[in-house]
Amino acid sequence: MKYLIAALFFLSLTGLFSESLTVVNRTGSVIELIQAAPAGEDQWGDDLIPGQVVLDGESVSLDLIGPAPWAFRMIDSDAVVYILYEVFPAVSGKLTVGPENQARLSVYAGAERNISITNQTGSALSTFRISAVSDNVWGSDVLDGRYIRPGETAEIIIKAVPGTLSFDIQFTLISENQEIPYEKSDVILTDGASLVLSLHSED
Numbered sequence: 001m002k003y004l005i006a007a008l009f010f011l012s013l014t015g016l017f018s019e020s021l022t023v024v025n026r027t028g029s030v031i032e033l034i035q036a037a038p039a040g041e042d043q044w045g046d047d048l049i050p051g052q053v054v055l056d057g058e059s060v061s062l063d064l065i066g067p068a069p070w071a072f073r074m075i076d077s078d079a080v081v082y083i084l085y086e087v088f089p090a091v092s093g094k095l096t097v098g099p100e101n102q103a104r105l106s107v108y109a110g111a112e113r114n115i116s117i118t119n120q121t122g123s124a125l126s127t128f129r130i131s132a133v134s135d136n137v138w139g140s141d142v143l144d145g146r147y148i149r150p151g152e153t154a155e156i157i158i159k160a161v162p163g164t165l166s167f168d169i170q171f172t173l174i175s176e177n178q179e180i181p182y183e184k185s186d187v188i189l190t191d192g193a194s195l196v197l198s199l200h201s202e203d
Contacts, residue, residue: 019068021089024059026098029076036073038066042187042195044073053077064089073103073188083108083190105163108190113160115189118153120198123173123180125149130158133166133186147174158189165190171197 025031031054035044054060064070068089074082074097083103087095103109119125125148129138139158148154160167170183187195 019064019089020093021062021064021070021087022059022094023054023062023072023074024094024096025054025056026096027076027080027082027101028056028099029078029080030055031074031076031082031097033075034060034062034072036062036064037071037188038064039069040067040196042184042193044188072097074101085192103190108192109160109163109165110191111159111162113158113189113191113193115156115158115192116153116194117148117156118194118196119148119150120196121173122150122199123175125171125197126174126179127170127172128156129170130160130167130189131170132161132164133168135168138170160189169195 023031023034031049034048034054035046036048037044048062049060052060068087069085070087070089072082072084072087072095076082081103082097082101084095084097084101089095117125117128126143127141128143128148129141131138142156142158143154146154165188166186167189168183168185169187170181172179172181174180182199189195
């Protein structure tokens with residue numbers, strides 16, 4: 001009986017963050033890939049339409065699991081990228097994507113980007129370094145001697161090669177007077193990105 005109750009409780013929690021969204025393609029091209037990231041996530045999820053395409057003027061229904069707001073990344077048949085942030089599916093149940101949503105790299109992936117870092121690790125954050133996935137060395141510490149205490153958010157500026165979207169990050173936490181390094185791979189960092197650092201069993 002207790003297992004049944006636990007299962008029902010889990011399903012009820014999942015239902016709280018499960019929403020449907022209809023994506024309408026008004027780009028003038030064929031959308032071949034749709035990825036999403038719920039609030040608190042720092043990288044894009046899997047393709048939501050594997051083996052499918054969305055023709056111009058047509059729509060597709062998506063089932064989303066996770067807390068709003070959502071961010072979406074879409075790629076059309078001409079390799080044009082579309083980015084939409086702060087999407088709340090429950091407001092209208094529909095998301096229209098058009099040319100105005102094209103992710104112009106000069107805006108989203110320029111040489112200088114403002115990033116916010118929220119520390120949800122439970123320990124003080126003492127260093128933070130990034131490098132492009134293709135780089136072999138870590139960049140300098142962008143905190144430059146500052147600390148981000150548990151629960152705090154700090155705004156930083158990173159410099160990158162224009163057009164670069166995927167980065168590896170390395171950060172150091174202070175726990176019981178010891179500095180412990182952690183790494184995360186293939187994190188999407190565009191201008192205005194919000195990065196939430198947390199620790200899970202696999203870290």
